[in-house]
Amino acid sequence: MIRPLEHIVIPIGLIVVGGLLGWSFFLAVTGEAGDRLASVALARVPDSGVSNPVTSVLLNFRAYDTLLELAVLLSALLGIWSLGAAGPGFQPAASILDGMVAGFVPLLILSAGYMLWVGAYAPGGAFQAGALLGAAGVMLALAGHRNAGLPCESRLRLLVALGVFVFAMTGLLLMVLGDGFLTYPPGLAKWLILIIETAATLAIGATLAAAYLGGRPAAHPTSGETA
């Protein structure tokens, strides 16, 4: 028996979508190099306040996009917290692992700071620096620290919302001052980007470490620590 939806409509739809994809790929490969967005963006990089093209696109030309990415990260964490309390951490570590963690965590925090600063003119930036901070938290959690080095819940809430808050407030302030949402004035652009990136780094690091715990943090962060 031929069911029309399964045997006719879906295969034809898939063939059409596949054909469209192949056609657009063909056009992209053989098409003339017209006015691409990349050349327009690259030409305006000196006006953006930072000299690294990637950071200038992420934090200036498409700042809206980055703000919403931070909001997605925040809502993912809210989803994880809605699952209930965090499970018990991993087993307390042997002293040799504790020693390694004690050495590595400060190094990770230091490299996160470097990554944040270097993002203005070389590969780096808030997401990479935040990932390093998050890795420090995951390392602490693996070594048996119940709250992965994170503060108590009320402060943690402030920390994870910091990125979106500072980003949106900067945009709104610029709008009130008459520049438009997230349109930085040229002289201030560098400092505004640095402030936003610092807040975003802290928020991303705290969000990733809190996500690894897999639930709402314990009420008393110091009670379960091995240190």
Add this chain to the structure above:
Amino acid sequence: MTVLLTLFDLLLTLTLLGLAVVTLTSHEPRRAVILFIAFGLLLALVWARLRAPDLALAEAAIGAGLSGALMLAAARRASGRKTSAAQSRDAEDAP
């Protein structure tokens, strides 16, 4: 030099494709996650070869490192839940 680099790229691409297939067809979650981490690290190399060091950094740190750690923890919890559920079922079945 360019021939060597081309060979390296070819090897990288083939290994990546092979790893992707093995990861997707793996039955055991833990094994799949470990293969996924290896896949992410090789993908970071691909981004570096494409001269996108930003993406290489992000892929190694977030794609392979943090996602891998998150999925390992999830696999561990899921298998723990499965075995505890099986144990409680066994306990109920026992006379």
